[in-house]
Amino acid sequence: MRLRTALLGIIALATTLLPATAEAAGSPPSVLGGSGPYSAGYETTFRLPGHTIYRPGTLPAGIKLPIVAWGNGACRADGTWFENILTEWASHGFLVIANGRPGGFGQTDPEMLIESIDWAVAENSRLGSKYRNKIDTTKVAVMGQSCGGIETYEVADDPRITTTVLWNSGLLDDSQNDLLQQLHAPIAYFIGGPSDIAYPNAMDDWQRLPAGLPAFMGNLDVGHFGTFDQPNGGEFGRVGGHWLKWQLKGDQASKTQFVGPTCGLCSTDWDVQQKNLT
Template identity: 80%
Template sequence: MRLRSAILSVLTLAGVLTATATGTAGAAPPSVLGGSGPYSAGYETTLRLYNHTIYRPNTLPAGVKLPIVAWGNGACRADGTWFQNILTEWASHGFLVIANGRPGGSGSTDSDMLVDAIDWAVAENSRRTSKYYGRIDTTKIAVMGQSCGGIETYEVAADPRLTTTVLWNSGMLNDSQNHLLQRLRVPIAYFIGGPTDIAYENAMDDWRRLPAGLPAFMGNLDVGHFGTFDQPNGGEFGRVGGHWLKWHLKGDPASKAQFVGPDCGLCATDWDVMQKNLG
């Protein structure tokens, strides 16, 4: 669509995110170890979801169901390991994170791929011969993405299965698309790179147009459009995003405290924080 093409053009001119993307994916155990969470995590691929990369704990934890996180890459780029650091980090905290694109892939993605990821995870949870059988929490689902991947997130935000949506360095580029904001129905977070982020003005404009009563969080960290994705474990973006996921998909009260109230955990830090309808 025209909006996605505009984002692709901006990112091509601005340069490419420098997140590391090493390793090749096989069909069996995840091929990358990492993350600061309780479960060493990595990624794998499957023929059942061929155009995606799946991040998960290397050993599926007994008695723990993994909430679903569907991820759209910046530039709508079909490389499932472009954001490897931060996605591995979240998987290490007990999430099933599914990125658009194969490891090291090329070409472009679209928002339908986020829905495909969710559909696959739900099906795997019910498929008796799947290693994920009964191990996925299909009632807790996040969709999120960076830059163009954030626009993909907007495009699927009306899916009734979603628990939360998150935009990273992203916002509408064209007012003709503002109607998508009215489809938002679950808590949303924006993590933006401050005034030097090319998405800053658009994200702030979206913030002002959110539906009345929608729970929302806006966090700006002065790191620019490429955030901290290339840092170990995704840096500060990885830490804060992990807390948002643990609050909304696992009900963790300590993580909730990072975002809620005048004395929230991020309120007295380098983050510039805004809140709406958070309780």
Template identity: 65%
Template structure:
């Protein structure tokens, strides 16, 4: 009887340890909509960055490093799965995407959380025993966000490590903050939802105020302020967002054709396009 009780205690202890380990490491969630890219995508969490949600290929590739994309949610909401379909799509094309907020989280975020996400990724790529060690391209980093999250992206974009800034349905809310536009140095893209998008005019105003020498793209699609994020794989926003990041962070020349020149891929469809210094 004692041996039986001991076995039960050992079994219970092992189960408790396994549960604790899972809590510390975070748990990956298989996605029903895993993206159209070459990698099956999922999202997960980690106690080392416990107020964020991490989107990644389920199996980290051995033959290429993943560029880093940090994401600010609309309404500056701390829900890391608020844009799940869209972010899984980006991750499926070989990116590590870190969204502000835990899965299904609540509360508010700020731009410091984007910088924290970059710091974490850079450290994980170099940390012994990290599952990400040697798998991340810390020289290829994007900051992105939708609506209020786009303002967070603006604020975090003065980090010298940032290689491109991407605003979705977003623009400066006050002329008092226009000084942030003048300090932009990395290529920038704006994607809006057309005239019915409440942020469309703000983005156009910002376009006229950013440094004249800055490589910039503005695409407008008549889908309103909420865009196509909730569609399977993020809809057209997911497709175009992945292409911009593939060009800017991976040097993909085929993706470049979507944005450059009078005959660009987005120039001949439903998008209204503006280009500057992209040659």
């Protein structure tokens, strides 16, 4: 609780808000975007109140969407605060579920990330669901920015999670270091370099990760606000998309961005560290 309270005052960024779409079986989101093969947008559902769901406008035939649960910076309950980057990832064939309703207010909690996973798993089997048999419930990413990253840590022991990602985030209190020992899935950190307020905390966490855990650390000198407000989430959107495509879809071209001394990010503006990545 102390960690979350300390992070509530961190302002991440503001993005353009779009009107929420009413739920209708099979109806696409009204506003579409992203650079991927599936133009994406967001919607809401009464079955998952307090969340915003990003998905391809037309659900792809014969392709199952992996699950991505997202926690906002400042633990803010606004599901469209990070709209640019979440739409981008959805356009590459992911079901991205953000804490908070579109344009919402108030605060979130870690359990909301678990609610997102539970809802997606249930929808995949529910009779009458437009998502029936269209979700890959065996591939689950949980990620968050700043305070949302702390929420991610707090649920990372869920055995359904297949990758954990922290954006501009790290533990603020050494008394919580036991959370690191609960990590069981490959983890990635995307941090804004030394000027990022979360930089020292993230680097401290990096040194304390469980032995043998596959891990990637990428620092780009863009500060705590990252590139989230740029079209399609900017460089953070591009790199995060590659991580998701590798971890949740087994994409080997995306894997080369992160693995080995000649990785795609290794000779760029990114400062890269790797552990146990093969």
